[in-house]
Amino acid sequence: MRDDRDDFINLGEIIAVLLEYKWLILAVTFFAVFIGAVVAFVSTPIYRADGLVQVQDSKGPKGGLAALRDVEAVLGENSSVTAELEILRSRMILGRVVERLRLDIRATPDYFPIFGRALARRYNGDQPAAPLLGLGSYAWGGERITVQTLEVPSYLVGLPLTLIAGDNGGFTLYDDQDQPLLDGSVGQPASSADGKTTLFVAELVARPGTHFDLARISQIQAIAALREDLEVRERARQSNVIEAAYSDADRAEAERLLNEVLNAYVRQNVEYRSAEADATLAFLEKQLPELKAQLDTAEAAYNDYRQTRGSVDLTLETQSVLSSIVKVDADVVELQQKRDELRQRFTPEHPQVKAIDSQLGRLRAVRGTLDKDVNRLPDTQQTALRLRRDVEVATALYTNLLNSAQQLRVARAGTVGDVRVIDPAATAPLPVAPRKALILLLSGVLGVLGSLGLVWAIRSLRVVVEDPQTIERELSLPVYATVPDSKDEAVLSRAIARGKTDKGQLLATAHPDDDAMESLRSLRTTLHFALLGAEKGSVLITGPAPGVGKSFISKNLGAVLAQAGKRVMLVDGDLRKGHINKAFGIGRGVGVSDYIMGAASIEQIVKPTGIDNFSLVTTGQIPPNPSELLMHPRFAALLAELEKQCDVLIIDAPPVLAVSDAAIIGRQVGATLLVARAGRHPVRELEQAIKRFDQAGVEVKGFVFNGFDLTRQRHRFGYEGYHYQYKYKA
Structure with missing residues (x-):
């Protein structure tokens, strides 16, 4: 029946995996934080200087000189903040800064790589x-x-x-x-x-x-480098206030550079307005001599006519017509100038151009009417009126142009820019980068994420058996016992391996209340199922590979059986690397190999272990041909004779996938048990071990699952994980 719980994310499984790899996660996270700390230490601090510039709405003359407003159109129009932003970042402005501060020359000390600059800075x-x-x-x-x-x-x-x-x-x-x-x-x-x-x-x-x-470096490169660290933006929408900022590793240098940029921008603005006024003034000064000459010519012609004809006095009517003609002509000239200015920017169809054309048409119509009035005057009056008109018009034009030139001279002398520095450059006391706390935080987060990714990769590549249910589900063989991992056994094994004890010790006698021993007592209870129907009372214990704990299971299972009153005989069948004798403090002496070769009797090879009802048969001398010895008839006779002397005969054999010894021994015993260790074998490896026995005609009765992590399994399976420890400690 399918378990519906498989459809959900098993939080306990996640917690169990995290606990299993906690030291790896901590190590990777610590390493990431360490790298972050190194980066924060060696990174050069960056300081930011900022300042404010105001852009005026118009470029007209400022102050109380109302008469100068007549020349506003000459001096410029409303500025666009967007355009000013581009001007502030232009090569024209930044190029002046580069030339003034010689930013195209770079000179810095040569520091030791990575750490040198940080040490020098401190x-x-x-x-x-x-x-x-x-x-x-x-x-x-x-x-x-x-x-x-x-x-x-x-x-x-x-x-x-x-x-x-x-x-x-x-x-x-x-x-x-x-x-x-x-x-x-x-x-x-x-x-x-x-x-x-x-x-x-x-x-x-x-x-x-x-x-x-x-x-x-070239000026273009210097300008590009300066522009890269320069930020300009409008402070607020339609505020006409520009915020400029510059970032540099040197606080004083950042402030100096930004002030120079702002000053160059203001100077350029003033120079631009002054240049416009100069150009207009130059044009007017070029026109003044021509108008003066025209005025002198008109006055000379009028005076000559009066001297020739005598004094010619204009009547009141003629003077009125003259005044009207002079005014109309002056208006026509002024409108024509305005039209020429507008035509530089607009087409003839523009409303402003068409409005001026309409005014010019009306003035020309008025002038035509005045011309008709003039034609009705006597010839003398007509000539005098024409000459006098030329003088009056030339005088009016010359006077107006002279006034405009004078106003421009005054305006140029008092020219101020449309931009002004509100706040000069100032640098904050603390650097804006690097943000060390943020670097450490991000490095810690990245370390955790990286470690989790590494754990995921390891788990993805590591397809091993973690729990006994997988064996029963995939291999259809029973797991007779699940033996928890024992820290006390690890301590005893290290002590024996280092030679710190001569007597040897078993976990079953040194720590009989250990969880692993409780599990082996459970195996003792269920062992008769493995021997059920068997002709022999012997049990072979082996594993698919070295290091799975088969010898630990063999010797402690024998001790547990002996403590229950059974007569137990343990045979060390690993004629290659057998070492069970060390756990009992017994020398290798004579043993299996000596009996097979006829050099010793059964009485000589059976040794007491110090535990009642528990005897041991060691390997004896390590032979050069262990497989051939195990196939000798005397080995089968040895097992048969030992079975008669005990209730349970346990044979500890080498790993089946490493050598063929276990398969040879398996033909001579009543039941074969495979020891599998948690997190050590892929399922394929266990399948291959079973197949190896099948090929030898040996039936594997079941498994003993060793090295089970109770702490981890509690998180993995929730309440199910408690039943092992609950049962053992009850």
């Missing part, structure tokens, strides 16, 4: 730090260099150069191929032999032999 001495580990070519703290001039041939632009400090302020400059370019001293210009490379070092504080990295 050095507070007045003199350069002593080199660590004798590495005198690196800078370890306190070194300074200021390069004011560095000119190199075009093929060296952008390539790394090396400056090595010498004695008494001297230095040598090398190219990227470690070839010397020039020698020089601090405070003095230095040049190469061919004159193509020049260098001026204003300051150099370093131990002799210290290396410095120099480079002369």
Whole structure:
């Protein structure tokens, strides 16, 4: 029947796996946090300087000079904040900063990789730090260099150069191929032999032999590097306030660079407005002489006519017509100028252009009417009126143009920009990066996630049997006992292996209340099912591979049976590496191999173990041909004779997949039990062990599941995991 619980995520299983790999998870997480701490330690702190710039709504003249508003159109129009943002990041502005601060020259000490810069940053001495580990070519703290001039041939632009400090302020400059370019001293210009490379070092504080990295980069590269660390944005929508920020590893340098950018931007804005005024003023000053000449010509013609004709006085009617004509002509000239300005930006179909055309049409119509009135005057009056009109119109145009020029001169002298610095650059006392707490937190989170991924990968690749239910489900064989993992047995095994005890000890006698012993007592109860129907009362205990605990099961099962009053005989059938005798403090002496070869009798090979009703037959001398000895008829006779002397005969055999000994012995016993260890075998391995016995004609009765982790299984199976310990401790 299918278990519906398989459809759900088993939280207990997840917890069990996490507990099993807790040390791996902790190790990976600790390593990740350690790497994060190293990164936080060696990362260069980045400081951020910021400032505010206000963009005015218009570029017209400011202040109380209302008369200057007439020239606002000449000086500019409303600015767009978006356009100002692009101007602030343009090569025009940043290029000036690069030239002024010589950002196209890079000069830094050469630090030891990874840790050198961090150690130098934390050095507070007045003199350069002593080199660590004798590495005198690196800078370890306190070194300074200021390069004011560095000119190199075009093929060296952008390539790394090396400056090595010498004695008494001297230095040598090398190219990227470690070839010397020039020698020089601090405070003095230095040049190469061919004159193509020049260098001026204003300051150099370093131990002799210290290396410095120099480079002369192109202006485009310097501008790109400056732009990469520069941030500009509008502070708030439609606020006309621009926030500028610059990030750098040096607090003072970040503030200095940003202030220079803001100042260059303000200077450019003022220069731009001043340049517009200069261009307009130059145009007006070019027109003034022409209008002055026209005025002089008109006045001379009018005076000549009056001298020729005598004094000609205009009537009141004629003077009225003259005034009207002068006004209309002046208006026509002014409107025509406005139309020419608009046509530079708009098409003739634009409403403003069409409105001016309409006004010009009306003025021309009025002028035509006035011309008709003039034509009705006498010839003398007409001529005098025409000449006087020319004088009046020229005078009005010249006067207006002269006034405009004067206003522009005043405006240029008092030109202010449309932008102003509200807050100059200021740097916060703490760096904005790296955020060390965040780095440690993220490294811890990534460590946990990475360790979980590693556990998942291990579990995915490790397809092994973790619980006895898998054996019963996949192999259709019973599991007679599930033996919990015993820490006390591990301690005893290490003591015996290190020779710390000569007498030897069994878990069954040293710790009879251990959970593993309770499980073996359960196996003692169910063992008769394995021997049910068997002609012989002997049991073979083996495993598919070494290290599964078959010898532990054999010797302790024998002790438990003996304690229950059974006569038990344990035979060490591993004629290759048998060592059960050490657990009893008995020497190998004579044993199975000696009896088979006829060198000893049964009475000589059966040895007491110190436990009532429990005897041991050791391997004897390790033979060169164990398989052949086990196939000898005397071995079968030995087992038959030993069965007569005991109630239960237990034979401990080598792993079946390693050698054929277990399959040979299996033909001579009543029941064969395989020992499987939790988390050690894939199902395929157990199947192969059973197949190996089947090929030898031996039937495997069932399994003993060893090394079961009760603590883990409690989390894995919930209440089901408690029944082992509950049963043992009741």
